[in-house]
Amino acid sequence: MTSTDADTDAVPSSTLPRRQLGRFLRDRRDANGFTVAAAAKLVDLSASALQRIEAGQTQKVRKQDVRALCELYDVGPDDTDAAVGLAAMARTQSWYHAYGGLYSSAYNMYVGLEAGAQQQITYHEHVPGLLQTTDYARAIIGAYPGFSSRDDIDLRVEHRLRRQAIVTRKTNPVELEVLLHESALHRVVGSRRIMAAQLRHLAEISKLPNVTLRIHPYDAGLAWGMPYGMFTLLSFETSTKGEPVEPPVVFMEGGPTQDVYLEKPEEVRLYSELAGAIRSTSLDERQTRELIRRVTKELERDQHRPIQSPLVQEQPQRQSECLR
Template sequence: MHSAADETDPIPASTLPRRQLGRFLRERRDATGFTIAAAAKLADLSSSALQRVEAGQTQKVRKQDVRALCELYEVDPDDMRAAMDLAVLAREQSWYHAYGGLYSNAYNMYVGLEAVARQQTAYHEHVPGLLQTADYARAVISAYPGFTSGDDIDRRVEHRMKRQAIVTRKTNPVMLEVLLHESALRRVVGGSQVMRAQLRHLAEISKLANVVLRVHPYEAGVIWGMPHGRFTILSFDVNRAGGSVEPPIVFMEGGPAQDVYLEKPDEVQLYSELASAIRSTSLDEEQTRELIRRVTREFDRDNR
């Protein structure tokens, strides 16, 4: 049997593509009921090689090996191409990763990471997907000019709602901290009725023990003297020794352009310090809920 990688290859700094590829292949193998030994044999790999691929511990993953595994797991052609693209990216040693922009297939990269993150700290200037109502999500998604099919919009809204289970589930919900700029409360998305329902939802969901929602008010000015845009810091489980199973990542949604992922420790630390600076000038949780209620009443008055 051949090996999917040379075991003597040093593990490079960048780990994101191979981690995502390994997670994808592991989930597909589990879904089809193959053991590692059985899948490895049928794909002409050693069990140890497949284990390393699934753990994201190997850099030089061969495209033909990924294809063989995807065919074995009956992966659809689009996902197979995406998996083979990840195999190519896994060879790159750049700390910086840019993938397709708004609502592209590459967005699945973030959704996969989001699903396994233990903690998220995010700064947003609109209501983030994990806290959106269905009507707010529909207004956001349907505003994109590339979406004209009602069925496609419905599917995307449904998917966004399903993603929110990581926040509300009873077992191991994600620890979510959202630092939300005040403009998100006042920017009208979908009309006054949609906004009133969205704001009430924010006030309620912020009461969950695993959710921290704090508004960064206009009065706080500009942090560090510059606009910085939205970002999310994703942290993952720790092992018995207290170390992170996977290194943390900073995600910056690119809108219509490319999304960006940063892994380099000093860059992650920089964004952690930025989040701390925003947090230090934000309203506390009770003040945040009071402001949300006040803005909700303003929408109520405007609708009379």
């Protein structure tokens, strides 16, 4: 870890500096043979506080605590200064903090990682948040029983649309690959009119040079012969030395339960291989757009026909707070 490494982490998220600092301190503690409890006691921290710092789960990291830990671990002056610099960056307020307590800290961590990622590969069974239209997002968010206030829903929709800037920005947009199950095209969210507009948006945004959209059709069956659920693989930039500023991470939305982050190299590799298996049996980009346009025409033709299933409009089912 060098001061150059810290400088290259100038991304619009405080999440990456927190995680870099936590991993650095954890590695140095392990290298010196300290337990969390022993190290925390020697620098006048609680064990839980040090655990949160090492996990990148706290934004308020005091510089004096970082210096004390570096002194305890016999860290050189250059690396100590770099660690203190990461602590300062970790305290920076990212844009999503302006939305207060709308979402959990776990979700805010995901948004921070998403904002700092160079590449995102995701498998979804509904249109992911980065590609949702306003009306589709409103129908998804409004279906959740806990979000009943119009102002609350409006704020969450605004939050979701702001996240999409990483796809369309002119400078360093995220390289986004979406593997979308065909069911997402046929599951009517909101209304057929909303769905038709959403699919037209998918067809258009998939033309961007940084976006790859491929449909995994029904007749492709299950990759690896098992249900695997939705997942997202985030990869990050490299430093001037060619090293990643943050190891890749796999995120799986927990729905009504806790979200899951996988960081072990073997776990990340497994999901990378799974994405490859899904990709290998997906339609190519031209076939994907043709299918989307065909389904769009069907929705437009039938948009005034009553929806038989009370999927979203009449009796909303519980959905997670995010549905990313």
